[in-house]
Amino acid sequence: MLWKPAVIATLGAAGLxxxxxxxxxxxxxxxxxxxxxxxxxVLDEPQSLxxxxxxxxxxxxxxxxxxxxVVPTSDGELTVGTIVTAGEDSSDVIAExxxxxxxxxxxxxxxxxxxxxxxTGSSDDLDELQxxxxxxxxxxxxxxxxxxxxxxxxxxxxxxxxDRFTPVEKFYKSDWYDxxxxxxxxxxxxxxxxxxxxxLKACGGATTYEHEFWEYNYDRKxxxxxxxxxxxxxxxxxxxxxxxxxxxELGYTIGTARASNLTAGTVYTITIVTKxxxxxxxxxxxxxxxxGERVPSICTSTWCIFGRGVQGISNGFTFPIPGSIGTA
Numbered sequence: 114m115l116w117k118p119a120v121i122a123t124l125g126a127a128g129l130x131x132x133x134x135x136x137x138x139x140x141x142x143x144x145x146x147x148x149x150x151x152x153x154x155v156l157d158e159p160q161s162l163x164x165x166x167x168x169x170x171x172x173x174x175x176x177x178x179x180x181x182x183v184v185p186t187s188d189g190e191l192t193v194g195t196i197v198t199a200g201e202d203s204s205d206v207i208a209e210x211x212x213x214x215x216x217x218x219x220x221x222x223x224x225x226x227x228x229x230x231x232x233t234g235s236s237d238d239l240d241e242l243q244x245x246x247x248x249x250x251x252x253x254x255x256x257x258x259x260x261x262x263x264x265x266x267x268x269x270x271x272x273x274x275x276d277r278f279t280p281v282e283k284f285y286k287s288d289w290y291d292x293x294x295x296x297x298x299x300x301x302x303x304x305x306x307x308x309x310x311x312x313l314k315a316c317g318g319a320t321t322y323e324h325e326f327w328e329y330n331y332d333r334k335x336x337x338x339x340x341x342x343x344x345x346x347x348x349x350x351x352x353x354x355x356x357x358x359x360x361x362e363l364g365y366t367i368g369t370a371r372a373s374n375l376t377a378g379t380v381y382t383i384t385i386v387t388k389x390x391x392x393x394x395x396x397x398x399x400x401x402x403x404x405g406e407r408v409p410s411i412c413t414s415t416w417c418i419f420g421r422g423v424q425g426i427s428n429g430f431t432f433p434i435p436g437s438i439g440t441a
Contacts, residue, residue, distance in 0.1 A: 114212055152236040153414070158246040159183075162211060166204035168245040169232075174200045176222040176238045179352070180207060182229035184215065184222045191215070191222050191352040191382075195268030195342035197383035210386065213290055213340035217298040218384045219441075268309060272311030279424045280324070284439035285432060287336070287396075290386060294393070297337050299365055300384045301400075302441065307377040308441045314373055319410035321418050322375070323353055323368035324383055328390075328398040331361050336396035336434040338388030341369055343367060346381040348374040351415045372404070396434030400426040 176199040195210040280303040290296040353366035
């Protein structure tokens, strides 16, 4: 998204950000709830998906939450998330959505090895879940002590903040996930050149990056529906909220809260699994990159990240939905 409302109130004695956020109803016909508002239940230690799913079934039905964890891969780890509405079948839904996201990421990860790190949602809902799972509810996610992000001074010194900062879109694919036609997916494989990454890091240690895919919806016909799950190989990843996005272009965005942790030449895989839209083929889209800034810099929540510039990546191409571009 290009901007977020002025939600910052004050930093209290505990150093946590207080915020009040409205909800938004974009894509109501095709999509369930947007990314839940900015509180997080940070677990004392990683828990299994089964443990967390059982806890979610115990909270008030209809509660909207996002479950986020990591799973090891041959190249490091993959961040995985899913948005779920609590209910008697929510355990099965969570497992299905997580399995779909990991499968389409095509990085050889095993969903059984997933460690859940946090659950996001409203403070009241998370208080209820905390009673079951333990952990700490914070109104914004704060960088751990001693883990503040700093730009790589040597790399940043070689770049210029105002120059091109976007990665190369090595491969893009959008297709059906299942034979029943319930889910779609988008997969990107991206990497940064040394020069472009230096330009991004030159913007400072609080710099963020978002990889944005937009499906054109001017005629209100769209192949993709609401996000149900996602993965990212980028460090410190998050699913961006679509608050205030136009209904004319439907956004599907994964970001990294700490661009300084990106590495030039490394191929990062990004996937988003969605429900199906109101047409089965013939969709078109574009890809953009957005640099941003964490305000305050210690906060890593999507609601603390503000856009500071957008550059196109599509290079004049229209991305087919379904379809593919590039070499995997």
